[in-house]
Amino acid sequence: MAKIPMTTPLVEMDGDEMTRILWKMIKDELLLPYIDLKTEYYDLGLEHRNETDDQVTMDSAEATKKYGVAVKCATITPNAARMTEYHLKEMWKSPNGTIRAALDGTVFRAPIQVKGIEPCVKNWKKPITLARHAYGDVYKNTEIKVPGPGKAELVFTAEDGTQTRELIHTFDGPGVLQGIHNTDRSITSFARACFSYALDTKQDLWFATKDTISKKYDHNFKDIFQDVYEKEYKEKFEAAGLEYFYTLIDDAVARVMKTEGGFIWACKNYDGDVMSDMVSSACGSLAMMTSVLVSPDGVYEYEAAHGTVQRHYYKHLKGEETSTNSVATIFAWTGALRKRGELDGISDLVVFADKLEQATLKTIEDGKMTKDLALITSLENVTVLNSENFIKEIRKTYEALV
Numbered sequence: 001m002a003k004i005p006m007t008t009p010l011v012e013m014d015g016d017e018m019t020r021i022l023w024k025m026i027k028d029e030l031l032l033p034y035i036d037l038k039t040e041y042y043d044l045g046l047e048h049r050n051e052t053d054d055q056v057t058m059d060s061a062e063a064t065k066k067y068g069v070a071v072k073c074a075t076i077t078p079n080a081a082r083m084t085e086y087h088l089k090e091m092w093k094s095p096n097g098t099i100r101a102a103l104d105g106t107v108f109r110a111p112i113q114v115k116g117i118e119p120c121v122k123n124w125k126k127p128i129t130l131a132r133h134a135y136g137d138v139y140k141n142t143e144i145k146v147p148g149p150g151k152a153e154l155v156f157t158a159e160d161g162t163q164t165r166e167l168i169h170t171f172d173g174p175g176v177l178q179g180i181h182n183t184d185r186s187i188t189s190f191a192r193a194c195f196s197y198a199l200d201t202k203q204d205l206w207f208a209t210k211d212t213i214s215k216k217y218d219h220n221f222k223d224i225f226q227d228v229y230e231k232e233y234k235e236k237f238e239a240a241g242l243e244y245f246y247t248l249i250d251d252a253v254a255r256v257m258k259t260e261g262g263f264i265w266a267c268k269n270y271d272g273d274v275m276s277d278m279v280s281s282a283c284g285s286l287a288m289m290t291s292v293l294v295s296p297d298g299v300y301e302y303e304a305a306h307g308t309v310q311r312h313y314y315k316h317l318k319g320e321e322t323s324t325n326s327v328a329t330i331f332a333w334t335g336a337l338r339k340r341g342e343l344d345g346i347s348d349l350v351v352f353a354d355k356l357e358q359a360t361l362k363t364i365e366d367g368k369m370t371k372d373l374a375l376i377t378s379l380e381n382v383t384v385l386n387s388e389n390f391i392k393e394i395r396k397t398y399e400a401l402v
Contacts, residue, residue: 022387070302108291182220
């Protein structure tokens with residue numbers, strides 16, 4: 001069988017730990033035998049980020065702007081323990097945060113539904129799509145560890161030199177400070193992306209923040225969303241029979257449990273991070289969720305929404321067998337390949353992506369799955385496969401389909 005050609009490369013961002021191992025397995029077993037794979041490769045493994053002073057992360061973001069489509073493996077965001085483990089020069093920021101800030105996009109995440117894996121929330125019949133703002137807030141924060149007594153102020157200096165000051169806190173002892181920001185331009189792009197995606201997918205849209213407490217910061221998000229809706233999307237929503245509404249994040253969390261799903265839930269950056277993990281876990285596993293970053297310029301970056309599976313990696317290093325779910329990483333590749341095929345007019349690439357996703361789900365529905373899914377499936381007499389054999393089984397299923 002001739003390999004499917006590619007004309008424009010994908011930006012390939014390799015990652016860390018167990019997901020890096022899976023990344024190579026997926027390429028070797030599921031991609032390279034069928035595609036003349038063209039990628040511009042960037043190693044975002046923590047060791048290489050440290051060697052390049054994290055310049056490689058910015059380079060990968062710029063390459064994504066150039067080529068239009070990227071696929072990213074899960075990466076480590078270091079903490080104090082990782083500083084020691086990897087002998088880091090400094091505590092590098094989240095690569096995802098850096099890339100999202102560079103692209104100024106919106107992350108859309110939705111559960112991957114498969115027969116035999118029912119949501120923990122019994123009335124969820126349809127996927128809930130999380131729309132996560134991908135710029136600013138805690139992911140672009142500035143922090144200070146306060147050594148002792150003193151006064152902390154928030155200061156803005158305008159171009160003409162005039163200053164606006166607000167007292168944050170008068171410390172009587174040690175503490176911590178954190179400064180976060182966002183921009184009206186980015187919030188407006190976020191709003192437009194959410195409304196457009198809702199129209200494209202014919203789903204209602206919720207937006208939730210904590211404006212009762214954050215009366216300027218969060219309220220600004222609420223006001224911009226309402227303004228964009230009224231001026232640009234209200235008539236389109238009404239014509240399509242769709243609903244947009246704002247609610248407090250507290251109310252949204254309570255309300256979401258009682259719905260049947262089938263809507264988009266837009267959240268600020270951190271809220272979207274946490275709530276997408278909740279939804280994906282309730283639908284079976286953190287490894288059963290698609291994630292795509294869409295920029296205002298139409299640039300796409302596909303990724304797995306979960307972490308690097310550190311515990312399994314340490315077992316792998318000891319030579320012990322692991323049963324790590326690779327579905328989200330496979331779907332990151334298929335999402336990127338499908339979009340590349342659509343943009344370049346290569347229908348065979350689109351069909352390949354569809355077939356590989358179909359094969360992945362059919363493998364699970366046939367009772368062959370990783371341990372995390374076997375523990376929660378309603379299917380009987382399932383076969384638990386290790387990390388490598390699960391991917392090889394998907395290859396067998398794919399070849400049977402084609």
